[in-house]
Amino acid sequence: MTSTQPALDTVVVDYGGVLTNPLVETFAAFAELAGIDAGDLAQAFLAATERHGETPMAALETGAITERQMVDRILAELPEGAGRILADGRSFGELWFRGRRPNERFVAFLRALRRDGYRLALLTNNVREWEPLWRAQLPVDELFDVVVDSHREGVRKPDPAVYRILLDRLGGIAARRCMFVDDTDENCRAAAGLGFRAVRFADTDSAIREISGLLHRPVAVAAGGGLR
Numbered sequence: 755m756t757s758t759q760p761a762l763d764t765v766v767v768d769y770g771g772v773l774t775n776p777l778v779e780t781f782a783a784f785a786e787l788a789g790i791d792a793g794d795l796a797q798a799f800l801a802a803t804e805r806h807g808e809t810p811m812a813a814l815e816t817g818a819i820t821e822r823q824m825v826d827r828i829l830a831e832l833p834e835g836a837g838r839i840l841a842d843g844r845s846f847g848e849l850w851f852r853g854r855r856p857n858e859r860f861v862a863f864l865r866a867l868r869r870d871g872y873r874l875a876l877l878t879n880n881v882r883e884w885e886p887l888w889r890a891q892l893p894v895d896e897l898f899d900v901v902v903d904s905h906r907e908g909v910r911k912p913d914p915a916v917y918r919i920l921l922d923r924l925g926g927i928a929a930r931r932c933m934f935v936d937d938t939d940e941n942c943r944a945a946a947g948l949g950f951r952a953v954r955f956a957d958t959d960s961a962i963r964e965i966s967g968l969l970h971r972p973v974a975v976a977a978g979g980g981l982r
Contacts, residue, residue, distance in 0.1 A: 762951060762969060764924060764932045765867055768911075769878035771937035772955045773892055775855045783853025790836050798831035805831070814881050817905045821846055821883040851887045860958050863965075864897055870971065875900040877920050877934070879910040900924055911936070912944035933968060935961065 771777045785792040803809045810827045813819045819827075825846050868874055876898045880888065882905045894901060900923045904910035907919055921929060929949035936942050942952040951968060955961045966973045 762931060762933050763871075764873040764875060764927065765864070765965070765969075766875045766877050766920065766932050766934045766945075766950070767864070768936040768938070768941065768955070769876060769880060769888065770854075772935055772961075773857050773860060773876075775853075775857065776937070780850060780853045784850050787849045787852055790832065794833055794836055795828070798828050801831035802827040811879075812910065815879040815904045815910045816908050817882055818908075821881065845883075847881065847884045847887055851884070851891075854888075854891070856891045857958060860961065861892065861897070863958075863962050867965075867969075867971075868897060872969070873899050873924070875902070875920060875924060875932075877902050877911065877916065877936075879904040881905055911938070911941040914944060914948055917945060917948050917950070933965065935965065 767773060770780075774780070781795075782792055785795045788795075799810060806813070806827060810819075810824045814821060814824045864874055874897055876894065878901070880903050885903070885905075900920065902916065902920045902923060904916060907916055909916045909919070911917070917929070917934075921927060921932070924932070929945075930951070932950050933953060934942065934945040934950040935953045935955050936945070937955040939954060942954050946952040953961060953964050953968070963973055965971075
């Protein structure tokens with residue numbers, strides 16, 4: 755029997771933790787630069803979540819609050835005297851992006867997919883005030899046919915609505931034609947529930963191998979055994 759399953763011809767990727775170094779590295783670097791104990795900072799995020807009913811980042815990434823309001827929520831939960839560098843008017847985003855590096859190897863892999871004829875899209879939970887910062891680190895317009903950013907849509911992953919917005923921007927294609935790559939389990943589960951072929955990004959090498967296998971594409975290996 756001939757399969758009617760459409761071929762995968764579109765690759766959709768997340769931004770933070772996929773096109774960049776892992777979130778845990780960025781978080782640790784931010785805490786050090788801000789002069790805040792990383793454990794205190796993590797606890798402040800949890801306390802702010804309990805107080806306001808959603809994580810400060812969720813509200814920020816849908817445009818419900820400003821970066822300054824997000825910072826105020828965090829400062830209110832930190833021990834007395836902590837976070838002085840933020841209270842003194844330093845931009846959270848400025849410090850955050852000092853610890854954020856582009857994942858050059860994965861970007862190169864995406865360039866190769868584009869040369870092979872795959873369409874590429876970016877689906878990101880992101881922040882209005884940070885758009886100039888993250889776009890400056892990546893060849894966004896060169897790589898991606900479509901960019902869907904949560905702060906512009908007022909909805910974020912894993913809400914199914916944002917995945918449907920993406921499909922609409924891609925011309926109303928079926929989710930089954932799309933591979934979705936994200937470093938967060940809940941975002942991958944939501945995508946899979948809509949029919950995307952989801953790949954959980956754990957590290958660059960394994961992601962490239964899995965994506966290449968699903969696309970029936972050979973994996974290039976550099977001298978010394980590493981992927982290239």
